[in-house]
Amino acid sequence: MTPRQTEFGSSASARGTGRVYFWQGGSLWIGDAQGRTQWHGHHAHQLAVALRGSLRFRTQAGGDWTDYDGAIVPSECKHQFEVSGGTTVAHVFVEPETLQGRALTALFGSSTVVGLPAGATHAAAGILSEALRANHPAKTMVEAATSAIAELCQTALPEEKDLDPRLTRALEYIRSNIGDTLSLSDVAAKVALSESRFRHLFVEGTGSSFRAYVLWLRINLAIEAAMSGSSWTAAAHQAGFADSAHLSRTHKRMFGIEPTALRLQAQE
Numbered sequence: 001m002t003p004r005q006t007e008f009g010s011s012a013s014a015r016g017t018g019r020v021y022f023w024q025g026g027s028l029w030i031g032d033a034q035g036r037t038q039w040h041g042h043h044a045h046q047l048a049v050a051l052r053g054s055l056r057f058r059t060q061a062g063g064d065w066t067d068y069d070g071a072i073v074p075s076e077c078k079h080q081f082e083v084s085g086g087t088t089v090a091h092v093f094v095e096p097e098t099l100q101g102r103a104l105t106a107l108f109g110s111s112t113v114v115g116l117p118a119g120a121t122h123a124a125a126g127i128l129s130e131a132l133r134a135n136h137p138a139k140t141m142v143e144a145a146t147s148a149i150a151e152l153c154q155t156a157l158p159e160e161k162d163l164d165p166r167l168t169r170a171l172e173y174i175r176s177n178i179g180d181t182l183s184l185s186d187v188a189a190k191v192a193l194s195e196s197r198f199r200h201l202f203v204e205g206t207g208s209s210f211r212a213y214v215l216w217l218r219i220n221l222a223i224e225a226a227m228s229g230s231s232w233t234a235a236a237h238q239a240g241f242a243d244s245a246h247l248s249r250t251h252k253r254m255f256g257i258e259p260t261a262l263r264l265q266a267q268e
Contacts, residue, residue, distance in 0.1 A: 017031050017032050017033075018030050018031010018032060018033070019031060019141070020223070020227075021138050021141045021142050021145065022220055022223075022224055023142050024175070025094065025095045025098040025100075025101070026044065026092065026093050026094045026095060026098070026100075026145070026146075026149075027044075027092075027093045027220065028090065028091070028092050028093075028128075028141060028142065028145040029090070029091040029092075029093075030051075030088075030089070030090040030091070030128060030132055031088065031089075031132075032086075032087065032088050032089075033083050033087055033088075033089050034083055034084055034085040034086070034087060035082070035083070036080060036081070036082040037080055037081045037082070037255070037256025037257060038080070038252060038256040038257070039061070039078055039079070039080055039256065040078070040079070040080075040253055040254055040255055040256035041076050041077055041078040041079065041253075041254070042075070042076070042093070042216060042254040042255065043075055043076065043095065043096070043206075043208045043212050043213055043215075043216035043254075044075060044093035044094055044095050044096065044101075044216065045072060045073070045074055045075050045093070045094045045095075045096055045101055045104050045105070046072065046073040046091055046092070046093055046094075047070070047071075047072055047091070047092040047093075047094065047104075047116070047124075047148075047149065047152055048068070048070065048071050048072075048073065048081070048089060048090070048091050049069070049070045049089065049090045049092070049116070049121060049124050049125050049128060049148070049152075050068070050069050050070065050083075050087060050088070050089055050125070051089060051090055051125050051128060051129045051132065052086070052087060052088035052129075053083065053084065053086055053087035053088065053089075054067050054068065054069060054083075054087070055067070055068055055069075055071070055082070055087060055089055056068065056081075056082050056083070057071060057073065057079050057080065057081055057082075057113045058079065058080050059078065059079050059112055059113055065082065066113070068113075068115050068116075069115075069116075069118070069121050069122075070115065070116035070118075070120075070121030070124065070125070070152070071113050071114065071115050071116060072104060072108050072113070072116055072152075073113050074096075074105070074108070074109065074110040074111065074112070074113075075096045075105075075110060075207050075208060076207070076208060076212065077111070077112060077113065080256070081256065088129075088132070090124075090125075090128045090132075090145075090148070092145050092148060092149060092152075095216075096110075096207045096208070097163060097167075097171065097205055097206040097207070100146075100149050100150075100153055103153040104152070104153060105207070107153065107154065110207060116152055117152075117154070120151045120152050120154060121152070123148075123151040124148035124149075124151045124152050127144050127147050127148045127151065128144060128145070130144075163205050164201060164205060166191040166192075166193060166198075166201065167191075167201055167202065167205040167206075169190070169191050170187050170190065170191050170198070170202070171206075173187060173190050173191075174187060174213070174214065174217065175217065178214070178217045178218060178221055179218075179221065179238055179239060179240050180240065182214055182240075184198065184199060184202075184210045184211075187210070214240075215250055215254070216254070218239040218240050218241060218250075219239070219247075219250060219251055219254055219255075221238065221239040221240075222235040222236055222238070222239035222241065222247055222251075222259070223235075223259070225238045225239060226259070232244045232247065232248075232260065235247070247259060248260075
């Protein structure tokens with residue numbers, strides 16, 4: 001994906017002002033925020049870093065909130081996120097099948113929200129705060145985000161073999177055709193695997209179901225389309241959703257906010 005900046009806005013319970021930058025395998029959401037999201041979960045690992053103030057998460061309804069300067073929310077972990085007014089925060093989403101995503105899984109596990117090391121959090125916050133203050137163009141912001149990820153990964157990569165080449169080909173095919181109708185059986189046939197074998201390989205390699213992965217990519221595509229000037233209805237169709245209501249439900253389930261909370265913010 002081409003790096004692109006957008007503004008994330010408000011919902012009934014959470015609101016904020018900032019920008020979103022996309023690249024293949026991840027995205028950066030950075031700016032001021034306050035309020036509480038609805039319960040949600042998504043395909044990507046989420047690195048949350050407080051640039052000013054603090055943030056907190058919980059993973060059980062009625063459970064205790066835990067405060068963090070930096071935390072990782074693993075792939076598919078249901079959670080709520082909350083910040084008070086005057087908080088500046090960066091959320092970096094990293095798809096778990098990428099090298100950096102696998103490094104994060106190896107370092108922090110994949111079951112619940114955990115705090116990030118203080119030193120790495122401080123270094124990442126410094127990188128992202130400086131980039132935000134300098135109002136860099138999208139390409140430079142993506143570079144800052146990947147530098148922050150490297151700090152939070154402690155530059156480590158998992159000591160394991162690369163993704164199965166059949167899965168790599170499948171992921172490339174999915175990305176290239178994400179706006180079209182995609183079924184697990186069709187993609188399995190493209191890489192000469194049975195449906196059951198491909199399903200197992202896909203979950204093993206990505207940590208996610210085929211459907212959840214496809215929806216994740218479609219959400220990102222829809223947001224990019226809307227930020228390029230398309231209506232949410234047109235963006236939904238472009239990304240392969242049945243209609244804007246389907247897009248809205250999926251977005252809320254993944255991010256805890258309505259997609260109409262996203263607004264374009266011109267760079268200064």
